[in-house]
Amino acid sequence: MAETKLNFLGFLSNLLEGKLVKGIISLRALDVNSGKVAYSLVVSKDNITELVPDFPAMPANGGKVVSRFTLNSSPLVPVAVVLRPCEIRALIELVKLNQAHLENILIIGMECGGVYPYQSLITKQDIDNLLSEYRESLKKGENPAGIRPVCAGCTDFRPVLADVIVSQIGRDQPVLFFPTEKGKEVAQTLGLTLVEEMIYTPVSDALLKKRQEEKENMVKKIKEEINGLEGLVKIFDNCIACHCCSHVCPICYCKDCFFESATFDYRPTDYYAVLQDKGTLKLPMDTLLFHLGRMTHMATSCVACGMCEDVCPVNIPVARIFKTVGSELQQLFDYLPGRDLEETLPLTTYKPEEFQEVET
Structure with missing residues (x-):
């Protein structure tokens, strides 16, 4: 060179x-x-x-x-x-x-x-x-x-x-x-x-x-902390729904974010319906849904820059979680974000035969 x-x-x-x-x-x-x-x-x-x-x-x-x-x-x-x-x-x-x-x-x-x-x-x-x-x-x-x-x-x-x-x-x-x-x-x-x-x-x-x-040590520790739905709920329990992690994320570029839309402008009757069903209510609502939704949208393109974790006011290890999930997804698709300008995004790529092992 x-x-x-x-x-x-x-x-x-x-x-x-x-x-x-x-x-x-x-x-x-x-x-x-x-x-x-x-x-x-x-x-x-x-x-x-x-x-x-x-x-x-x-x-x-x-x-x-x-x-x-x-x-x-x-x-x-x-x-x-x-x-x-x-x-x-x-x-x-x-x-x-x-x-x-x-x-x-x-x-x-x-x-x-x-x-x-x-x-x-x-x-x-x-x-x-x-x-x-x-x-x-x-x-x-x-x-x-x-x-x-x-x-x-x-x-x-x-x-x-x-x-x-x-x-x-x-x-x-x-x-x-x-x-x-x-x-x-x-x-x-x-x-x-x-x-x-x-x-x-x-x-x-x-x-x-x-x-x-x-x-490897980081991924192992995060997996031990998450360990199913209960672990996910616990690790994101402190989230205050500030959405700072998405605002600084380079991959979250949407001008109109679904999680900041009128869909989540709940009325008193909506809260009452949840109370009737569960007997208690954690506010703000849907914090875990926000993180899972964001993860679904951009995990394959996550470059693990760490900006999300850097700005989190309640010290949730957001970047390490997304790095753990993103790395495994990227490995499944044999895709490293930003490696090749001509390599298409997994979410926009359709293959007739893919992940057949999931079907069995």
Whole structure:
């Protein structure tokens, strides 16, 4: 694979200065000393130093950000987007759902060490020390302490379908690779000297094995907690029906959500009917139905970014549950969301013969 050891921010600056792109969407520091960052569109190389693309935070799923940017059409001029692997895969799924366009988009994918829960990050006092420990963990091929639980068990931390790959695990400095023709054209135009080298280091391979073990432990624990209908009721018992998990989910894109429609505007007589039948009533109603319904709609496209669990005000392990269910469903369909732009969504694919073992 072609690679170069050009400074990453220098590379982004050269993209703008060489007019290969007219803008860059990336994390930008609002107040990096307090951990506050946001996805921003930068159009001047003078603002490149404000970008912090490797900052271990996900204030929003970047795939959803790019989806909103390209929802109605692709940009008229080239734009580079710097995303983590789960964000790229979310973007690809949204393209399949006609919620985003990729024309004139240069995808730069970060090899990901995981991100911290955002609330804990912006309340952290010593950000510099935290970042130092984070980067040291990546050099050693270890999971940084305190990252999102679903990140600790993520085995898909290497970018797919990226024009430029930023390899950083097991390295002192990030190294850029250009796996696609679009990426190679960018490198050639910038006059970069390319050499052949494996994209990912042995340290990264070692982390992959550790992540696989973490994933197996996570899935085992979640299955033990769920364990049938009673387990489902118990684990979602604290849900307050805020629907924050669906609002931040990149795959839940519906403007008019069924679970926020008039269907669930119950009248007093409706409540009375339930009381007559069950003798008691938990409010708000239908919290479990909401989660099961959402799971039915988007589990095969869940990229396990962890946004849902990050925003849950009552600390339900939503992401780990969806990761557990989603992984098994995706395995049944031999489908990894965001792996291939041409791979059709399982929910939109009809096969005359499928899951015959269920019928017996």
